[in-house]
Amino acid sequence: MLLTADIGNTNIVLALLDEKDRVVSQCRVPSGETLPPEAYDDAIRRVLEGQAAPEGAVIGSVVPRLTAETADAIRRVAGLEAFVVEPTTPAGLDIAIEQPETLGVDLLAADGLLTKKDYAAINWGGDAAHVDYGTLYEKRFAVLRKAYANFLKKRPVPGYETPYPDDWYRFCFLSSDWLPDYCLYMAIKEANGMVDWQQWPRALRVREPEALAEFKAEHAGEIEFWAFLQYEFDRQWRALHAYAKEKGVAIMGDIPIYVAADSAADSAAADQYSADSYSADQYSADSYAASAAQQQPAQDQYAAAQYAAQQEPQATNPYGYTAQMALETTDQELIAKIAQYAPELRPCIARNPSTYPALVDWLAQLNDPAVNAALATRQ
Numbered sequence: 001m002l003l004t005a006d007i008g009n010t011n012i013v014l015a016l017l018d019e020k021d022r023v024v025s026q027c028r029v030p031s032g033e034t035l036p037p038e039a040y041d042d043a044i045r046r047v048l049e050g051q052a053a054p055e056g057a058v059i060g061s062v063v064p065r066l067t068a069e070t071a072d073a074i075r076r077v078a079g080l081e082a083f084v085v086e087p088t089t090p091a092g093l094d095i096a097i098e099q100p101e102t103l104g105v106d107l108l109a110a111d112g113l114l115t116k117k118d119y120a121a122i123n124w125g126g127d128a129a130h131v132d133y134g135t136l137y138e139k140r141f142a143v144l145r146k147a148y149a150n151f152l153k154k155r156p157v158p159g160y161e162t163p164y165p166d167d168w169y170r171f172c173f174l175s176s177d178w179l180p181d182y183c184l185y186m187a188i189k190e191a192n193g194m195v196d197w198q199q200w201p202r203a204l205r206v207r208e209p210e211a212l213a214e215f216k217a218e219h220a221g222e223i224e225f226w227a228f229l230q231y232e233f234d235r236q237w238r239a240l241h242a243y244a245k246e247k248g249v250a251i252m253g254d255i256p257i258y259v260a261a262d263s264a265a266d267s268a269a270a271d272q273y274s275a276d277s278y279s280a281d282q283y284s285a286d287s288y289a290a291s292a293a294q295q296q297p298a299q300d301q302y303a304a305a306q307y308a309a310q311q312e313p314q315a316t317n318p319y320g321y322t323a324q325m326a327l328e329t330t331d332q333e334l335i336a337k338i339a340q341y342a343p344e345l346r347p348c349i350a351r352n353p354s355t356y357p358a359l360v361d362w363l364a365q366l367n368d369p370a371v372n373a374a375l376a377t378r379q
Contacts, residue, residue: 003047003054003078005070007031007061012040012070014047016054024051031063040073048078057082105143107236112154113147148228170333171231173340174358177365178264183226184212185264187219317342330354339363350374 001024006013008031015026029035029043048054057080061067071082108114122143125135172179185197192200203211216223244251315322321338326348329335339349339359347370349355350363360378363371 001052001054003044003057003074003080003082005057005059005061005074005082007059007063007066007070009062012043012066014043016047016051025049031066037069037073037076040070041077044073044077054078054080056080058085059083060085105140108147108232113150114143118146119143144229145225147232148225151228167235168231169337169340171234172227173336174362175230175234176340177362179227179230182230182264183223184216186226187222188215190222191215191219314344315342316344321345323348327352332356335359346371347374351377353378 001019002017004015004017006015010031012029012031013026014029016024018024025047027043027046029039057074057078059067059070059074059082061070061084067084071084074080074082105114105119109116109118122139123135124139188200188204189195189197192204197205201211204215241251319337319341321342323345325334326338326342326345329338329352332354335349335352335355336359338345339362346363346366346368350360350371351374355363360375364375
């Protein structure tokens with residue numbers, strides 16, 4: 001048996017592991033509060049209650065002030081000297097990389113987006129065992145912008161079938177609920193010296209449509225650069241996840257339970273609560289529209305929606321996608337592209353029996369009456 005203590009910023013997780021590293025018992029103690037020594041003692045006793053005595057103890061900690069207190073408690077209750085794992089603790093692992101092209105920026109070189117001379121001479125801040133985040137933050141963007149410039153040379157014209165990179169369209173489509181706002185946010189932030197969005201010029205801060213449209217037109221390349229970074233991250237993450245799964249390694253995500261004030265989510269929501277960005281006239285117009293819809297009998301609304309769902313919309317996209325194509329194609333890549341680049345044909349995509357489940361779910365989340373009516377015909 002092994003007694004372990006994982007000391008994090010929120011909790012201390014105490015656990016007893018058996019010879020197969022399975023958790024036999026565990027207990028949590030808040031790490032953000034000042035507790036008396038007895039609290040740690042009691043937690044350890046609860047973990048050990050009814051179990052065989054542990055033969056050793058290990059502590060991993062990101063809160064130095066609690067490391068000694070936890071070690072003292074383990075010593076008092078279990079009579080063990082805990083082994084403390086620290087950043088300088090020798091792990092006995094060989095960090096030599098046999099295939100460096102499978103890690104880091106070399107992945108971009110392997111894809112033909114960089115050459116070795118683009119980054120080989122850069123001092124990234126120390127040895128491979130320690131990540132120097134400050135240095136990386138300062139130096140990586142120059143290299144990544146070179147990669148993006150080369151990506152543009154390879155990227156096909158939207159709407160035309162080419163071997164590379166079809167997954168770019170898939171990524172943009174599947175991420176369309178968050179990617180545009182994020183990329184716009186980062187482009188505006190970059191243009192304003194990376195200051196908090198609340199310090200941006202008022203027109204951008206309150207998301208005035210004219211100001212946003214003008215910014216998008218003038219900074220289209222910068223906006224897409226941030227989309228490119230997310231696209232490359234997504235590709236690398238999926239590859240890493242698949243490799244870990246193949247090796248039997250589970251990856252646990254750490255999901256924040258709050259939205260940072262200086263973030264794309266908070267910035268995008270600003271126009272929903274900013275008093276000077278939502279006029280009384282707009283409120284009145286919205287209220288009027290809502291009340292008019294409520295006065296229409298539900299059955300009439302349903303009948304109208306059903307009728308609309310059966311009609312073939314007029315194609316207005318510049319890529320040559322037609323209603324018949326959207327209704328009949330079985331090509332999943334083409335279905336995804338039509339849904340992304342021809343929003344007027346989404347009801348047809350919703351009716352297409354070949355539309356894959358993930359896309360059907362996404363269409364349902366749009367809450368578009370015509371799309372919803374079309375989805376109802378799939379029942």
